[in-house]
Amino acid sequence: MQDYYDGLLDITHGCTGVTVSYSKLHDHWKGSLVGHSDSNASEDKKITVSYAYNHWSNINSRTPSFRFGTGHIWNNVFDNNNDGINTRVEAELLVENNVWSSGTTKPLYSTTNGYAVARGNDFSPTGTNTAPQGHFSQAPYQYNLIGTSSVRSSVTGSAGVTNFC
Template sequence: MASAPVPYSHVDCSLRALAGQAQGFGRFAVGGLHGELYHVTTLSDDGPGSLRAGCRKKEPLWIVFEVSGTIELSSHLSVSSYKTIDGRGQWIKLTGKGLRLKECEHVIICNLEFEAGRGHDVDAIQIKLNSNHIWIDRCSLKDYADGLIDITRESTNITISRCHFSNHDKTMLIGGDASNCGDRCMCVTIHHCFFDGTRQRHPRVRFAKVHLYNNYTSNWGIYAVCASVESQIYSQCNIYEAGQKKVAFKYLTEKAADKEEASTGCIISEGDLFIDGTKSGLLEPTSTPSNPFHPSQYCQTWTVVPATNELKHVLQHCTGWQDVRRPPDL
């Protein structure tokens, strides 16, 4: 195991060093690496120089901000392929609605805040319909009408890292419905995130293979992690600190549309730290598949450290939006 508790700090040495530096399933995401710089010069929802105008362009773009403040979105903001939305160097909050990644690939979203999204089916970030190679890094997300991050409909090769989730109920959903059997292809990595008193779904998973490592989940309201139909979750060196609800892992039984019998999912726990009276809630090993998912099946190296109080302190202070300068575009 590596000794450094905060991974890939070197990526802030130059602007585009971020591309390709994700760990886990989203590690090949390049975003707008091969495109021009697009400068957001207004906090307006649309129009010249707006974030929306940049995201709808078809060519690769590395999007940076020349302004700080709140962008009030009147509708979902669709992000097209080969885009980096890079909030380093400014403070940008998205509110009202959220980002929609639909049938797109190679998107990086870094160092933004999401707060107070309202309306039916409004998530902070929706990833859906065969989206691929996505990395969400160092974002703060809270208080949306539906989910904070929802990953559905055969979207895969996704990494969520160093994000701070707070003041919310249904935090992160991976696999939207037991009828979507194509979601068996989905693969997601979640690491170095802080789930800060959020109620449930850290994450809730159907069908997908999910690698959780070095996250801190605190004071959940129902459960920390939920495995449902055919999901395989590998929980490695995470910290689970209960509040009133003591059981970290929950299992739900559902029937895949192409199966005769209902089933639940599988959770394997390695090196996790359960503190303040937390009970794992793990099922007996007899429920584990004969060839369970292991992270080494997709990646030989990742930055994982033991689950300790030191790691807990790091995650409390080094997740979510960070006041860092925008690196030069060398």
């Protein structure tokens, strides 16, 4: 069967106020792209996206990848992914209290002038943050962070399809 889509969850063309939460994104070549193209600044600079309490597993790249706009990524679990969060083309990210398993050597990185403020993350023993320091350091809404020691059990127990009955 051939796939007729690019990533599992792509957010493009000036979307604002998008939140992806309690989802399980897994088993694909590309996870989530934010921003249409490198030449779409006029439309995509206004993008605002939040990712919270998601489980990213067995994905090659884009966990997620941001072009332009701002993103807040907190309390997510990343397992067995080749690539990490990519901030690029003037994107500004706030990345807080996320947890990576061993194997992802670049859990947070930049290509072509992306930036990030990273706090409280567990990049695993093999991973490092190589993204340049950004300026987006406070989300425009209230939220509660789970300590990194509790993120894995909280997220893997509630992300994706679960039985609430």
